[in-house]
Amino acid sequence: MNSIESLQAFLPDSGTAALITSSINNRYLSGFESTDGAYLITRDKARVLLDFRYFEAASKQVQPPTQVVRFSRLIDDLNSIFLKENIKHVYIEDADMTVAGFGEYSRALNAELLTDGLSDKLSELRMVKTDAEVEKIIKAQRITERALNEVLNCLKPGVTEREIAVELEHLIKVYGGERVAFDLICITGANTSLPHGVPGDRVVKEGDFFTFDVGSVYEGYHSDMTRTVAVGYATDEMREIYDIVLEAHIKAQQAIKSGVPARDVDAAARDHIESKGYGECFGHSTGHGVGLEIHEVPAVSKRSHTVLKDGMIITDEPGIYLPGKFGVRIEDMFLVRGDDPLDLAEIPKDLIIIR
Numbered sequence: 356m357n358s359i360e361s362l363q364a365f366l367p368d369s370g371t372a373a374l375i376t377s378s379i380n381n382r383y384l385s386g387f388e389s390t391d392g393a394y395l396i397t398r399d400k401a402r403v404l405l406d407f408r409y410f411e412a413a414s415k416q417v418q419p420p421t422q423v424v425r426f427s428r429l430i431d432d433l434n435s436i437f438l439k440e441n442i443k444h445v446y447i448e449d450a451d452m453t454v455a456g457f458g459e460y461s462r463a464l465n466a467e468l469l470t471d472g473l474s475d476k477l478s479e480l481r482m483v484k485t486d487a488e489v490e491k492i493i494k495a496q497r498i499t500e501r502a503l504n505e506v507l508n509c510l511k512p513g514v515t516e517r518e519i520a521v522e523l524e525h526l527i528k529v530y531g532g533e534r535v536a537f538d539l540i541c542i543t544g545a546n547t548s549l550p551h552g553v554p555g556d557r558v559v560k561e562g563d564f565f566t567f568d569v570g571s572v573y574e575g576y577h578s579d580m581t582r583t584v585a586v587g588y589a590t591d592e593m594r595e596i597y598d599i600v601l602e603a604h605i606k607a608q609q610a611i612k613s614g615v616p617a618r619d620v621d622a623a624a625r626d627h628i629e630s631k632g633y634g635e636c637f638g639h640s641t642g643h644g645v646g647l648e649i650h651e652v653p654a655v656s657k658r659s660h661t662v663l664k665d666g667m668i669i670t671d672e673p674g675i676y677l678p679g680k681f682g683v684r685i686e687d688m689f690l691v692r693g694d695d696p697l698d699l700a701e702i703p704k705d706l707i708i709i710r
């Protein structure tokens with residue numbers, strides 16, 4: 356069953372519809388990006404409702420079974436569909452709709468709003484990627500890798516974090532990325548102990564780490580990768596911490612199997628870091644899903660209840676952060692595939708020393 360059929364099966368009867376108003380989920384179902392509009396699913400129809408600005412482009416791009424419907428005033432057009440097709444109940448996206456939106460829809464729509472389950476259902480569907488979605492995520496990853504490989508040539512003592520970040524963002528766009536997947540983390544020296552540090556005027560020095568947490572967007576799909584490289588040389592302590600993080604990353608990778616709870620993947624990395632005495636220095640979860648958003652379910656954390664399935668894409672990104680000194684994180688995305696997850700990155704993970 357595809358996602359549209361799954362949502363049709365989720366509807367209890369022909370008098371109930373599902374109304375998708377968030378732009379991400381609308382894009383997920385229609386394959387068309389718009390800042391406005393809605394996607395309406397009934398037992399036997401799937402429609403994207405768009406205004407004049409998008410109608411022509413969508414008519415060329417949207418594939419069956421989705422029909423493109425042009426609306427003049429969304430609420431009125433929905434009400435006339437509800438009347439004609441005898442729709443009495445409509446699921447809304449409980450996790451995305453604002454309080455103001457909910458007030459407006461409940462006053463104006465001639466159907467009872469249902470708030471229990473559509474958002475969860477959409478998240479569940481989006482967790483498992485189709486082959487076409489996997490291809491887009493891999494393409495986004497390749498764009499990032501090409502840009503990162505090139506920017507490593509500019510990484511030398513004297514350049515600033517900001518110069519590296521700007522160059523990387525530029526190259527990601529030159530190589531076909533729609534945009535960066537998030538504000539790129541390009542940090543060096545003591546800043547590398549900040550898991551979400553912001554690139555600034557800090558200058559690269561010999562014997563410093565440089566952390567790249569970087570990603571691109573390709574046709575709406577995101578990629579995510581982190582590499583920590585050393586400039587000039589690495590001290591014994593830097594090598595020791597790097598090795599522990601790499602071992603934790605590999606242990607988590609080996610735990611990624613269809614049918615295994617996501618929290619076991621987290622535990623594989625965390626137990627290793629704790630066994631080396633650095634448990635207090637790994638204060639975030641091991642990973643997350645990636646897709647139309649950079650952070651999606653499933654969480655790969657202690658509290659996750661999700662069981663991994665074929666087709667999920669999750670990150671594996673343990674780290675150790677020593678405040679005031681340095682930090683190391685290594686991250687790749689993995690496609691869950693039986694007992695043998697596919698690493699979506701091609702850039703090596705052994706410590707790279709830039710000379």
Ligand SMILES: [Mn+2]
Pocket residue numbers: 579580643670672686
């Ligand atoms: Mn990540």
